[in-house]
Amino acid sequence: MPLPESDMPWPPTDPCVQNAIADWDAWYSNDPDRLGDLYLHRGIRELPENRPSQYRGGVIGAISRWFWGQPTEPGQKREKLHIPLAGxxxxxxxxxxxxxxPTLTGSNDATKKRLEKLSEQLHPTLLEGGEVCAALxxxxxxxxxxxxxxxPPWLTAVPADQAVPEFAHGRLRASTFWKVVEVDGNTVWQHLERHERGRILHALYVGTPGMLGRRVPLQDHPATEPLARExxxxDWIETGAPxxxxxxxxPNVRPARAWRNIPAAAYWGQxxxxxxxxxxxxxxxTWSSWMRDIINGKGRIVVPNSMLDSLWPGQGAAWNEDRRIYSGLNMLQRPGDPNPLEVVQFEIRVQQHMDTCSALVAEAARQAGYSASTFGERGDGQAVTATEIKARERRSLITRARKALYWQPAIAEALAAQLAVEAGPLFGVRGLDLEPPKVEFQDSISEGLGELAxxxxxxxxxxxxxxxxxxxxxxxxxxxxxxMAEVDKILGETGRAVSDPMMSGAEGFHGAPHTMERDSGGAAQ
Structure with a gap:
């Protein structure tokens, strides 16, 4: 779609998709407050202490019965703990x-040199993009x-919840990025940036939360005022690469099972x-229950009233556990004494909670496409070879290979666009090849020197x-x-190097005559 000219809901995404991304973003944030607020208030307007939705059926009732959908009783301290597994x-x-x-390869020397420098700059961007891609x-x-x-221009990573894409037959045709530049009470200023082939469109809007509002000149806000001069x-900027x-x-992985039947989001990732x-x-x-056991398992002493020190009138009495001598008290406990000194110690169910947590982490990892050992489960801390690691983490490596199939064309297309813009009239860099570079992912688990030897x-x-x-x-x-220099040294040190009779007068890498390897029988190979 072109840039809007009138007020409309923003972002213009199906509510099902918006809710799913909001859920994933809350889990990814590792913020207990956001999780509690999300599941307590989704789809309801009742106060937490009066929530009939807990007794309803359907989606609202199901969410409110979640651990994070249960309200904290008035006057009690929140004891919910969060394990940042999503992050x-x-x-x-x-x-x-x-x-x-990843290794980037171009077709000529100028492109290779430029890609070598871009590889260093692109690495942290890819790490950032890979993380938000998996999350959103x-x-x-x-x-x-x-x-x-x-x-020169550079590439940035943008999360999926900050763009509205347009696909044609599964390929990105255009994308509108949006950013909130200012919030003043109920007034929201938003900058929309639409990327099309050969041009980038910019527009500024003043609206309210959830609504785009009216379009205003770019000069009306300091954040977008420099764009007006370009x-x-x-309302667009020519990129010079039509x-x-x-x-x-x-995309993280396709198809997105949750909304594959929603036309506007059918090509989004999952x-x-x-x-x-x-x-x-x-x-x-489970983790919160474990911590609750630890709190309940703290030793407590029940003492008779006669062992309490009376405070001022109306202030009650207190027990001093550090006091060494008590006088005037019959400390010998007698049978049937109604006020014995008693120690209360509850059981801490360590193993049961540990096994439950391990099982939940392993199942969550498996459902996400990873091996439990990738997250440290069932690890004994002993050194293992790369072959053993690959056997243990086969599921994780298969998922990695699947995701690389989506990232390779995305990286190649982005770099091809960058090289084309740099070679265009805006920057005028000469000698760059405009074809997409070859992108090769390196092995994340490399063999040790002993295995290679x-x-x-x-x-x-x-x-x-x-x-x-x-x-x-x-x-x-x-x-x-x-x-080749190392090969020449090895052959020379072992005495297996002979001059190549077919290369008379030719020189090798270091100016020495070309050599051949002599086999164990003395014949030149």
């Missing part, structure tokens, strides 16, 4: 994908530039939290790999120059 899941998803920056079901890579901050035609969209979308909210709610309830030894023993291949296995981060 742990989102962070783990991001680390599995982007613990190492998707994330955007948006191209921005500001000459007062940096000369508008080149009507074939490229300066925003890309990476959060890792979808369907495990009750498990996370039960985990908080064993692999190389077995390959050499079977005569199934050359020296060059062996060096590349041991040093995957080396370039061709370093690899």
């Amino acid at each position: 742990d899941i989102a962070r783990t998803s991001s680390m599995l994908l982007f613990s190492e920056p 079901g998707g994330a955007y890579l948006r191209l921005v530039w500001d000459e007062e901050i940096s000369d 508008i080149t035609r009507e 074939k490229h969209l300066t925003a890309s979308y990476a 959060s890792d939290f979808q369907g495990i909210e009750p498990l996370m709610d039960a985990l908080d309830e 064993t692999t190389v030894e077995l390959l050499n023993r079977a005569e199934a790999a050359s020296r060059e291949t062996s060096v590349r296995i041991l040093h995957p981060d080396w370039d061709d120059h370093q690899v």
Whole structure:
């Protein structure tokens, strides 16, 4: 849709989608106050202390019967505790994908050099985007530039709840990003930024919470006033890359089971939290019960009135547990004494609570697509090989590979748009290739040197790999120059290097004649 000209509800998203994203955002925030407020007040207007919704059926009644949907009785202290499992899941998803920056490859030297620098700058953005993508079901890579901050443009990560996308056959056609720039009482100022191929549209609105309001000039607010000077035609800025969209979308996973039948959201991604909210709610309830056992298990002493020190009239009496000597009291307890000194100690059910918490975490992790061992469950702390880790975390690695299939085109398209904008009239960088770069994800679990050495030894023993291949296995981060130089050194030190008769006069990487490897029988290979 184009930028609105009149008042309308904002964001214009189906209420089912809005409620789901609000739920995921509350769990992701790890804020008990937000969770309590969300489940206590969704769909009702009664005060917490008078909530007939708890006795209703349907969605409202079901939510209010959740642990976080139960109100705290008046006069009591809230004893609900929260385990930040949702944040742990989102962070783990991001680390599995982007613990190492992806390898970016261009077709010419200028593009390769530029991509090498962009890889370093893009890494923290991808870590941020991967986390909010797992939490909210998707994330955007948006191209921005500001000459007062940096000369070249750069990519930023935008959560799914701050954009309204438009899809065509599953591909992003346009996206409208929105940001609240000021809230003054019931007046809300919002900036809308719509990305289309070749241009970016900007508009400013003054409305109320939930309503966009009327459109006003960009000059009316300091946050958008600089944009007014950059508008080149009507209400947009020409990017100089007419074939490229300066925003890309990476869904977490598809299809989104919760709203696959909602046309406007059919191509949105699904959060890792979808369907495990009750498990996370039960985990908080179990953890709070465990802590309640600890509080109840504190030793308490019941003493007779004769052992209390009388305070001032009307102030009652007190027991001093540090006092050493009491005089004038018959301290010997007699049979049938109505006022014995008694110690009360309740049982703390440690193992039962621990087993329940472990089972809930393992099931939540499994439903989200991860192995329980990824979150430290059933770990004995002993050192293991990379092969053993991959066997334990097979489910997590499969989920990682699935998510990488969505992130690869999103990163490639965003970088292609950035290179096109930099090569256009706005920045005028020469020599850049405008084709999408090749994006390769690196292995998040790398083998140790001992495992690599064993692999190389077995390959050499079977005569199934050359020296060059062996060096590349041991040093995957080396370039061709370093690899061939190391091969020459190895062959020279072992005495297995001979001059190549077919390359007379030619020189190798270091100016030395090309060499060949002599086999164990003396023949040159």
